[in-house]
Amino acid sequence: MNKITNRQIACEVLSEHARVDRDVVVLCSDSRGSASLAPFAKEFPAQFVEVGIAEQDLVGIAAGLAKCGKKPYAASPASFVSTRSYEQAKVDCAYSNTNVKLIGISGGVSYGALGMSHHSAQDIAAMSAIPNMRVYLPSDRFQTRCLFEALLKDESPAYIRLGRNAVEDVYAEGNCPFEMDKATTVCEGSDALIVACGEMVKPAADAAALLKTQGISATVLDMYCVKPLDAAGLLNAAKGVKLVVTVEEHSPFGGLGSMVSQVIGANDPKKVLNLALPDAPVITGTSKEVFAHYGLDAEGIAKTVRENL
Amino acid sequence: MQNLKALSYKLRRDVVEMIMAGKAGHIGGDMSVMETMVSLYFHAMNISPENRNDPNRDMFVLSKGHCVEALYAVLAEKGFFPIEQVIKEYSQFGSKFIGHPNNKLPGIEMNSGSLGHGLPVAVGMALAQKMDGRPSRTYVVMGDGELAEGSVWEGAMSATQYALDNLCAVVDRNRLQISGTTEEVMHQDSVEARFKAFGWNVLSVDGNDIDAMNAAFDEARTVKGKPTLIVANTVKGKGSPVMENKAGWHHHVPTAEEYEQIMKDLEAHEKEVL
Incomplete structure (x- = not known):
């Protein structure tokens, strides 16, 4: 049974790129632990932006960073980033066409017993309805790696939902067929x-x-x-x-x-x-x-x- | 040296022409914010059509995006596009000159319109400039009614957390919003104290005095370790008694008679300072 979560893989890929590209920046809203991004924050303090519990600020700042050439990845629980900062996603990211990648962590009902405030059962609908916003939900750790590698190469906004728990592998090491935007x-x-x-x-x-x-x-x-x-x-x-x-x-x-x-x-x-x-x-x-x-x-x-x- | 006082009145006339032709626009705020815009584009900022893609240019966000007509007038005067084109196309079917900033146009960095977005975005820009050790600065202009948006205060907090002394925000304090005075709608009388409490350097000046605005932007540049807020105390509808200090002129389109009087008043002001 696989114990590695998709969010850990996202942190791994972002760290690999941050080592050679100082424009790769991660932002969190007091969510580095939940996002498994604490190792990134520790290794790259100059490329990590903590905004506190302020999701609108999180996405607005990410858009400003992107406008000045940074490649920001803003990670916050999917329930909050897809609703609390929805307008920033719409105006500052999609409409202004800034290269912001929004990572909705602990998506869906990952938070289980914490209740509806912490569930994101609306994020696909909400984000998909915004022109120029892409929506990705990787299935396992191997596909998560392929997806993040592809996203790091493009310059358009996207929303990526990741779950909280480790999921069983769908694919295998060295055998994860992947073509961007093809099922x-x-x-x-x-x-x-x-x-x-x-x-x-x-x-x-x-x-x-x-x-x-x-x-x-x-x-x-x-x-x-x-x-x-x-x-x-x-x-x-x-x-x-x-x-x-x-x-x-x-x-x-x-x-x-x-x-x-x-x-x-x-x-x-x-x-x-x-x-x-x-x-x-x-x-x-x-x-x-x-x-x-x-x-x-x-x-x-x-x-x-x-x-x- | 260019007479910026006279220019501010000439550009107000361009705005009125735009609004008459497009039959839309936020005239009251355009008039109050004009000296701020002229001071930014003709005194404070390192920006021009030639360096508009230079990573070391100064960045600007018009957070009170509904006053885009004032921005169009200033950008046209800077040479980003001809003013005749703006007046002809503003608000027309299929036009790029829409009623809020749109970054498909040269010279406009970010789209805005929904209030409370500009300060966090400007924080991100100033942070990026710091990360890259650039000499450039970031400017953002907000309205006073806009300060009721909670996201403004999220941005205000993060600007001091990251000691963004390359960030300068302006509040166009014209004391009126669409439903009445700011004090009736949602009180903003202690805006200076509020921003000071958030750790900002705060200057409060006559925002319709171009010399005062120029001096404030110069002073902001010298302050280290914290961002600066300039409270630009202005008159909504500045330039003609027909529209000055009248909440109803937030987005009123002048009648033919009002237009005649406003243009006369603006020309008189312009001559007075030439």
Whole structure:
């Protein structure tokens, strides 16, 4: 079982680049511990900006730094950075087109029992609705590395959601197929297509394995690039299947499910089911317990596919 | 040497022409902030069309973005684009000259419009200049009504945390906002004391006196270890009794009669100081 979190990998990649590029800057809002960025702050004090518990200031300062040539990565809990500083993301980052990367840490229901204030079940919808804002949810530590390497090469704003807990590997060392803004096919099948993002990719892959033992073959598509959604990759994967199921750690509105439904509905109409968190404060529990309760684990996903084919 | 007092009135007339042609604009604040803008662009800042991409240029953010007409007039006078183009295109369909700053235009660094954004952004710019050991400075202009935004105070805190003595903020203290006086809407009378309490160097001057503004920007440059706030005490609608100190002129478009009178008053002021 993998013990390394995606946020640790993000810190590792940013540190590697900061050693050779003094323009790589990290900002935190009293969140360096939660973001696993304390090692970065320690090694690069001159490239680390602490703003205190002030998310609007966090994103505004990041935009100002970017305008003057810095490559800022602003990390704060996803629940806060995607809502408290939403307007700064919209105006100072996206509209002004500054090279700011917003890292929403402990995304989705990572904070489990801390309650709805600390959950970010709206961040995909909110960030995706901003013109010139990209939205990424990497699935495992290997893909997180590939994604950050790619983001360090570009100069446009983006929002990246990372979870708090270590997730089981979807890919393997030296075997993580990755093309920027192209969905990754995790496994191929012919009966159903399961499209997932972030930490829902692993349970989706496990669900496909489970279904295989029951005589159902399913493709699993890792749509880590929720915006820009890989519509061509999606339509290609959806060709010939009877059912499309989307899985996300997000509200049922405006997220991966909505976007996939739009593309399928317009181009290759067929049944699309959206598995997501409810439109309500989620039940108290660890994220694993929450996922199982709402059918977002391997068994739940497999059941949905089986019962709707 | 250019007569900046006269220039301030000439540029006010350009603003009025813009607003008449576009049938929109925030005339009251444009008039109050004009000496601040002229002093920045013709005295304090190292910025011109020639060095607009130089990393050592001074940075400017118009946080009270609704007074973009004053910025357009000053940028046109600096040669970033012709004033005739601004008057012709301002607020027209498909125009780049919109009602708030837009960095698709040369000379504009950041888009603004929503209040309370400029100070944190300016903190980031000043911090980057410090990190890179640049000689340049960062300037930001806010409105007094804008100070009710909490994000202003987040920025004020971080500016002193990082000892940004290369940062100079201006509050255009015209004492009026869209619904009435600032004191009625949300009191700002202790703005100097508030910023001092946050650790800033604070200067309070007549913001419609170009000499006073020039001197304040010069003094700010000499202060080390902390950022400077210049409270520019101004008159909203400055330049004509038709609009001076009237909250209703926040974004009023003059009638034909009002236009005639305002232009006469502005020309008279300009002649007076020539």
